[in-house]
Amino acid sequence: MEIDLSGALMKQFKKAKLEYEKAKENGNITLAKKKALECSKLLKELAKYDSYNAKSYLEKAKKWQLVAENIDDVFEPKAKTTKSEKKSMSSQPKQSEEEDEIDKFKNYVKNNLIQKSPVKWDDIGGLEEVKRLMMETIVISALQKPKSIQPWKGVLLFGPPGTGKTLLASACAGSLDATFFNVKASSVTSKYFGESSKIITALYEVARELNPSIVFIDEIDALTTKRSDGVSEASRRMLSTLLTELDGFQDKGKDLLVLTLSATNTPWDLDEAVLSRFPRRIYIPLPDKEATKEIIKINTKGLELNVDLDEIAERCVERLYSGRDLKNLCQEAIWNMIRDVNKDLYELAKLPYKELRKRKLKTRPLTNDDFEEAFKKIKSPLTKKDIERYEKWGEEFGG
Ligand SMILES: Nc1ncnc2c1ncn2[C@@H]1O[C@H](COP(=O)(O)OP(=O)(O)OP(=O)(O)O)[C@@H](O)[C@H]1O
Ligand SMILES: [Mg+2]
Known part of the structure; x- marks a missing residue:
């Protein structure tokens, strides 16, 4: 039923509803839930001011309340499987505990891994060809295009230390005015041992929320199995979550710009699993x-x-x-x-x-x-x- 709705509250409600829809589209459960609750609250407020339509508002408020409570059902099961570990899949309460925990990690990501990127293309000397390639990649990702055209989602930068890999990644983010996530693989695994894979899950959730995003994974070699010093369980888990994210079940069909750039000084340490997710591999040489x-x-x-x-x-x-x-x-x-x-x-x-x-x-x-x-x-x-x-x-x- 269409009702003539007006006033500031209505405006707020419409905004919250739009945001709910956007969050739903982006697969962001937490935000969608928050927005659904907001919708419900605003409708209840509206009911107070408009006694003529109060009943209908209250009914709608109830519906939104239900949407919020059953938010998990709104999302396809697939999105859930990738972010939950098998053991916690069976029971509902565990599920929401896990969601809470992911929220905690999302806050960590927001407070610690996001950087402002002041770097511009002009701050980088040489590397003309590389700069062009990166600009093209970004532009293709951002432009409207037919579904059959899939831009690179993962780009690997390899080369000797100090040649501008980190600089290039920040310039990408800077030029797009994108959210820049700067993650050093080894520091995540050593600081957050058992939790490293959850940080990656949270990281990509935040990246989708705040898109356009550039996720920069430095020293990706620290995660792969070909390393002679062996890799820890934490690295293995972090890697497998990362690879799942790069396969991109989460944003399939959604028009998001989340580009993952990774860097390494020892590309020969990378195994096939990693390489296959980074089909674009760019050599960053010493300057001529x-x-x-x-x-x-x-x-x-x-x-x-x-x-x-x-x-x-x-x-x-x-x-x-x-x-x-x-x-x-x-x-x-x-x-x-x-x-x-x-x-x-x-x-x-x-x-x-x-x-x-x-x-x-x-x-x-x-x-x-x-x-x-x-x-x-x-x-x-x-x-x-x-x-x-x-x-x-x-x-x-x-x-
Ligand atoms: N092409 C370049 N143009 C301008 N400055 C550069 C360039 N390459 C490196 N630099 C300078 O060197 C510093 C280090 O570069 P950067 O951190 O990007 O190297 P890197 O390739 O990421 O190194 P590592 O592999 O050790 O992480 C930069 O902050 C910058 O001052
Ligand atoms: Mg670097």
Whole structure:
């Protein structure tokens, strides 16, 4: 029956109802339940203000109450099986206990694993091809498209340490203004031993709730079975939950953007189960000469470079410097310059903070000498052999 409903309460009710429907669509049981209860409460309020329709409002309020109480039936059983462990499947009360527990983990995820991502594509030097690939992946995921076109849900970034994998993941999130979940596999398993798999379940529930989302799983190799040091039970469980999430039963048919990016320095440790969920595997190499120049410029922004940049970049490439090494090199060079022109720096430590705030740090353009000193301090841990190993793996498994 259609009734003429108006006023602020009605507006709120309509909003809550929409939110309930959205939560239902996203498979978010907890939120749907909350919204159904809100609908019921608002209708009861409405009944107080509109005695003519009070009866009908109260009836509707009751219906919403029932929806909230039986919320589990609204969702298909499939969504439940993946998030509950077999032992707790049989009894109803256990089920809701589990839901409560997942809520607890969801709060943990919201408070600890979400990061603001200020990184923009321009903050990344070089990697033009990779940046383009990632932008395309994101754009395809976001655009409206026919059902037959399935974008990548999982992308693996592999390469030596310090080459910009984490940076790329944050730039993806930053450019999309997406929620960015930054998860280091080893720290989740070591800190939350038995609970690590629940954290993953909660993580993806939150990611769907707050989509668009980028889930970044760093050091994914820590979870796989091919590692020589063996993996713990916690890792095994976390991995199996993660793989289930990546198979994406939960968001099938729903128009959500939840992209999982993972990173590793040892791609050869990954087993078939993991690799198959990351069909897109992108090599993030050491920077070449041009990229090196760009990264040096990014890391000396605001300062003049009075140096032979080509020569410096060639040396960096020769010495197998990663982006991180380059950043450290620049910081060392900047330090050298600062010490050079602010000879009395340590003496100023005597001054109170207020006095210090009034003074200005002296600077001058960076010179070859500043870099010369810095070169002595920065050593890459990599050898040519290491790089060959990445390239070889990339040729065989990358793409
Ligand atoms: N391509 C790049 N452009 C600009 N800065 C870079 C680049 N690569 C690395 N850096 C610098 O090095 C730091 C480390 O990079 P990042 O954390 O992205 O490396 P990573 O590949 O994730 O390393 P790891 O494998 O050790 O986790 C960055 O914060 C940034 O300052
Ligand atoms: Mg990293």
